[in-house]
Amino acid sequence: MPEKEPSPERVSAFPPIADYAFLADCEVTALIAPSSSVEWLCLPRLDSPSVFGSVLDRDAGGFWFAPTGLSEPADRRYIPGTLVLETSWGTPTGWVVVRDLLVMGPWHHGGDQSYTHRRAPTDYDADHVLLRTVKCVNGEVQFTLDCQPVLDYGRTPVHWEYGERGYHEGIATAEGNDLRLRLNTDMRLGFESGRAMARTLLKAGDTRFCALSWTEHEAPQSYDDAYERLVWTAHHWQHWLARGSFPDHRWSAYLQRSALTLKGLTFSPTGAVAAAATTSLPETMGGPRNWDYRYTWFRDSMFALTALYSLGFDWEANDFFWFIADTAERDGEHLQIMYGVDGERDLTEHVLDHLGGYENSKPVRIGNGAYEQRQHDLWGSVVSSIYLHARSREHGRLDGRAWKILRDQVSQALEHWQKPDQGIWEMRGEPRHFVSSKIMCWVAAHLGARMARFRDETELAQEWQAAAEQIKADVCERGVSGRGVFRQHYDTDALDASLLLIPILGFLPPDDPRVKATVLAIADELTEHGLVLRYRVEETDDGLNTEEGTFTICSFMLVSALCAIGEQKRAKDLCEKLLTMASPLGLYAEELDPHTGRHLGNFPQAFTHLALITAVLDVIGADRFGRPSTR
Numbered sequence: 001m002p003e004k005e006p007s008p009e010r011v012s013a014f015p016p017i018a019d020y021a022f023l024a025d026c027e028v029t030a031l032i033a034p035s036s037s038v039e040w041l042c043l044p045r046l047d048s049p050s051v052f053g054s055v056l057d058r059d060a061g062g063f064w065f066a067p068t069g070l071s072e073p074a075d076r077r078y079i080p081g082t083l084v085l086e087t088s089w090g091t092p093t094g095w096v097v098v099r100d101l102l103v104m105g106p107w108h109h110g111g112d113q114s115y116t117h118r119r120a121p122t123d124y125d126a127d128h129v130l131l132r133t134v135k136c137v138n139g140e141v142q143f144t145l146d147c148q149p150v151l152d153y154g155r156t157p158v159h160w161e162y163g164e165r166g167y168h169e170g171i172a173t174a175e176g177n178d179l180r181l182r183l184n185t186d187m188r189l190g191f192e193s194g195r196a197m198a199r200t201l202l203k204a205g206d207t208r209f210c211a212l213s214w215t216e217h218e219a220p221q222s223y224d225d226a227y228e229r230l231v232w233t234a235h236h237w238q239h240w241l242a243r244g245s246f247p248d249h250r251w252s253a254y255l256q257r258s259a260l261t262l263k264g265l266t267f268s269p270t271g272a273v274a275a276a277a278t279t280s281l282p283e284t285m286g287g288p289r290n291w292d293y294r295y296t297w298f299r300d301s302m303f304a305l306t307a308l309y310s311l312g313f314d315w316e317a318n319d320f321f322w323f324i325a326d327t328a329e330r331d332g333e334h335l336q337i338m339y340g341v342d343g344e345r346d347l348t349e350h351v352l353d354h355l356g357g358y359e360n361s362k363p364v365r366i367g368n369g370a371y372e373q374r375q376h377d378l379w380g381s382v383v384s385s386i387y388l389h390a391r392s393r394e395h396g397r398l399d400g401r402a403w404k405i406l407r408d409q410v411s412q413a414l415e416h417w418q419k420p421d422q423g424i425w426e427m428r429g430e431p432r433h434f435v436s437s438k439i440m441c442w443v444a445a446h447l448g449a450r451m452a453r454f455r456d457e458t459e460l461a462q463e464w465q466a467a468a469e470q471i472k473a474d475v476c477e478r479g480v481s482g483r484g485v486f487r488q489h490y491d492t493d494a495l496d497a498s499l500l501l502i503p504i505l506g507f508l509p510p511d512d513p514r515v516k517a518t519v520l521a522i523a524d525e526l527t528e529h530g531l532v533l534r535y536r537v538e539e540t541d542d543g544l545n546t547e548e549g550t551f552t553i554c555s556f557m558l559v560s561a562l563c564a565i566g567e568q569k570r571a572k573d574l575c576e577k578l579l580t581m582a583s584p585l586g587l588y589a590e591e592l593d594p595h596t597g598r599h600l601g602n603f604p605q606a607f608t609h610l611a612l613i614t615a616v617l618d619v620i621g622a623d624r625f626g627r628p629s630t631r
Contacts (some may be wrong), residue, residue, distance in 0.1 A: 013058055014359050016329070018583035018599035020055070021076065021085045023410025024264025025102035025126035029277035030101055031055055031603070032085060034073055036066035039131065043179060043214050046267065046274060046442040047341060049152045056280060056364050057355040065098060065132045065210060067091050068142040068199065078585060081256065082237035083264055084230065085523055085585075094139025096202060103127035104233045108217065116269040116342075118326070119319045122237055126268070128215040131233075133226050136202035145187055145198040145210055153352055157194040165221070170196045170231070171578070184219045185210035245312035251616050256578055257586035257608035259311055262304070265606045267341035270320025270326075272296040273304050274341055276590070276602035283363035283548045283591055283601045290361055292368045293346060293590075293602040297338045298324060299377055299424060300607055302384040307613040309392050316511040321389045328405045333412055335382070337375045337426075338368065341531030347371040370426040377424050379413035380440030380447075382406075389448045390454075398451055406448055413444035414467050418474075423489070424498045425534050432489040435479040436498035439507050442471040476514075486518045493525050494568055495526045497554035503564035504557065506624040510564045519561045523570070528594035530577060531555050549591035549600045552578070556611035575619045578612075588612070 020031040020039070030052075031040035039055040039062055041594050042048045053060030066073075067089045071180055074090040085100040105127040134143060149158050149172055156174045158181065163169030167188040172181040183189070187198035187208055200208065209226035213219035220226035237260065244259055245251045265274045276293035283289035301324050308317035327343050336345060349369035357364050386406045390398040398406070417438055420431035424440075445468035452461035479486055481493040488496035499518050503510045511517070531550035555578055562571035581597050582588060588608040590601030 007052045012359055014055070016598065017358075017589050017601075017603050018587070020583075020603060021078075021100070021585055022083070022261065022264065022277060022587055022604050023085065023100060023102045023130075024083055025104055025128075026264065026266055026268035027128070028102065029030070029128040029264060029274075030102060030130060031277065033077065035071040036064050036073070036087065036098065036100075038100075040061035040278060042294075043181075044128070045341070046277065047521070050154065051149045051151055051179070053150065053154045053355070055167050055278065056358055057154050059150070060355060061148055061150035062146075063130075063148070063212070064144065064424035065100075065134070066144065067096060068144045074347055076585065078257075079234050080238075081241045081260075082234045083260055084234045084237070089141070091139075091141050093335070094136060094141040094202075094204070096134050096136045096141050096143065098132065098134045099229060099230060099580075100130075100132050101233050103129040103131050103211075103229050104236045105217075105229065118269060119243040119271045119322065122268075122315075127229070128213055128217050129219045129229070130212040131209065131220065131229060132211070133209045133223065133230060134202065134207065136204055138204055139189060140201060140203045143200055143202050143208065145185065145189075145196070146197040147183055147212065148194055149181055150194065151179060153220045153364075154355060157185040160191040160194070160196050166482075171436070172196070179214060180218060182213045183210060184213070184221060186223055210420075227471070241552065243312065247620050249619070249620050251575075251579065255311065255613055255616055256587065257582075258307075258511035258612050259313065261587060261604050261609050262606055263313075263316065265604070266316060266320070268319075270342055271316070271321075271323040272339070273300065273434055273606055274318055275300060275607060276605045278586065278602045279366055280361070280364040281358050281589065281600075281602045284361075285359055285600075286361050287339075288363065289548055289601075290357065290363060290365055290603070291370075292347075292349070292365050293605070294341075295338050295368060295371075296323070296606075298327075298335070298381050298506075299337060299375070300381075300610065302381045302388070303607065303610040303614065305385050305388040307610045309388060310617055311613065314392060318389065321385055324385050325402060325405055328409065329401070332408055335378060335409075335412075336371050336372060337378050338371050345371075359434040370422075373422040373426055373428070374416075374419075374431070376413070376416055376419070376421040376425065376434075377440035379409040379416075380443035383413070383447050387451060390451065398455065403451070403455065408449060410448035410464055413441040414464075417471055420489075425496075427541065432491060433478070434489045434496075434498075435475055435486055436496065436501055438471055438475050438479070439501060439505065442468050442475070442507060443505055445471060475507075477579075480514055484514050484517050486514060486522045488535060488540065492539065494535060495522055496535045496540075497522060497526060497532050497551065497557065498534075500554065500561040501555040503561050512567070516565045518557070519565050519567075523558055523562065530574060531592055531594045532558050549593045549598075552588055552590065552592050552605070552608045553611040555592075556608070556615040559615035560611075560618045563615075563622045568619075568622045571615075571622065572619050575615055578615075 023030040043051045075088045158172040170183040185415040213221040279292035280290035349367040351363040356362040423434035449464035532554035587604040589599035589603040590605040
């Protein structure tokens with residue numbers, strides 16, 4: 001009997017996470033696969049139910065705009081300095097170039113008032129239009145439009161009907177859903193059940209467009225109009241980026257792409273920065289580490305403000321700060337670790353059983369149960385944000401409103417620092433005395449005392465500084481293992497990447513032997529192929545007990561920590577390695593598989609890009625001035 005031939009390697013129906021392109025208009029975000037399919041778009045907000053959700057289930061909706069029968073383009077790039085995607089397609093008979101964008105336009109509310117914007121208006125606003133254009137540059141190409149929305153996370157197909165422009169306009173609605181989609185195009189539409197389709201032969205010089213809109217704002221009605229909107233949007237992003245301050249360095253492109261990504265993840269009506277554009281992209285393929293990151297974490301605020309102020313984007317930093325201030329003022333001692341991008345408190349977690357998940361990774365979750373956790377790094381993050389905001393202003397002025405918030409947050413830190421919590425990584429196991437949480441309580445007291453002295457609150461400054469010293473003494477006594485290395489929590493000798501914050505935050509001088517020993521222990525023992533794990537899952541009760549990849553933010557944090565302790569060459573080498581592992585379009589998911597370099601987790605991840613900005617600036621500063629430039 002002949003030997004059985006080996007079965008061919010399974011080819012995934014899903015593209016690699018790193019191969020998605022990211023679009024944004026500062027109110028919604030979209031992911032586009034190399035095939036041209038829009039596989040993630042939530043409307044009318046970035047945390048709303050999906051309209052196109054095939055990144056989580058191949059039957060949850062998609063929107064193709066590409067040469068007929070092709071799925072792999074010749075090249076993709078962003079138009080430099082923008083969030084406008086340009087894709088080149090080559091066929092046996094010709095070439096076309098497709099451009100995709102979420103349209104930005106001038107501020108809409110000239111005569112009326114916006115009921116969603118709480119921050120000071122700018123000169124621009126989201127147009128609430130997904131625009132796609134194509135131009136045939138050579139030969140001739142058969143071209144297809146195929147738009148199949150499935151509302152409410154793939155549960156509700158739409159019904160199409162023609163609009164006022166006949167074959168050139170389709171209206172999609174669904175019973176029981178208020179969302180109304182309008183598709184305008186200069187191609188001729190036909191409807192097949194829940195799909196709007198069009199096809200045409202493009203010859204050299206021919207152009208076409210399509211525009212999907214979801215509000216009362218007028219979408220383009222012609223290619224000329226579409227092209228004008230495209231140019232306006234591209235110039236908007238380039239002008240915005242030009243406001244920043246970037247070093248003259250070969251790594252500047254990474255800083256610029258990260259800045260654009262963070263701006264795209266900002267919900268402009270409130271200033272909140274979402275942690276990522278997606279939900280439930282897996283940290284472990286086939287495993288349960290699938291979370292909804294379309295919310296804003298106060299933990300991120302300290303890193304966000306540091307990065308944004310460092311690059312000169314004070315307006316964006318201030319908007320995020322005032323979102324934090326609004327929420328802290330409203331909720332006081334009941335402040336949560338995370339909120340919806342409009343300040344929503346209830347983020348109840350649900351499982352969507354009808355979705356198969358990315359590469360069959362279940363469960364798919366919406367909401368995030370971590371919002372109910374107690375994490376004692378919270379107060380230090382808020383106080384740090386207030387401190388950074390005050391330092392960015394002329395004479396370091398701290399107004400009475402911010403001072404009251406700061407006092408409340410320092411009080412909370414001092415009331416709770418001796419209690420166990422869930423820690424920075426949102427452990428779903430038993431509460432512990434996490435060292436990083438206590439260090440952040442020290443930050444609250446230490447920076448609070450500094451601001452109190454600035455306001456001539458001498459007695460309060462002395463009280464808070466004494467409390468800061470008490471916290472430091474407790475951490476140094478109980479948080480250090482027998483070999484002189486800081487530990488994850490008081491009841492273990494396990495390492496934790498959050499301990500890299502010790503030199504970054506200035507908890508101890510960088511030349512303290514315990515600091516250097518901790519950073520080097522993490523670099524040598526908590527890494528896989530040089531990339532940093534949050535912790536060893538076999539040593540940590542996180543409530544899940546499954547493997548995960550390396551956390552890219554932790555690897556960038558190691559770069560900054562190495563810079564701080566004087567290990568510049570090692571820091572630079574690691575930073576170089578991490579930058580080469582960016583996606584083809586310069587983006588990062590939450591994690592990297594250390595063996596393959598595969599991106600894992602939600603995408604693109606704000607926290608990773610924040611840490612990249614800080615790490616790159618630290619390396620550049622160490623090269624040029626002998627010290628990290630962000631401290």
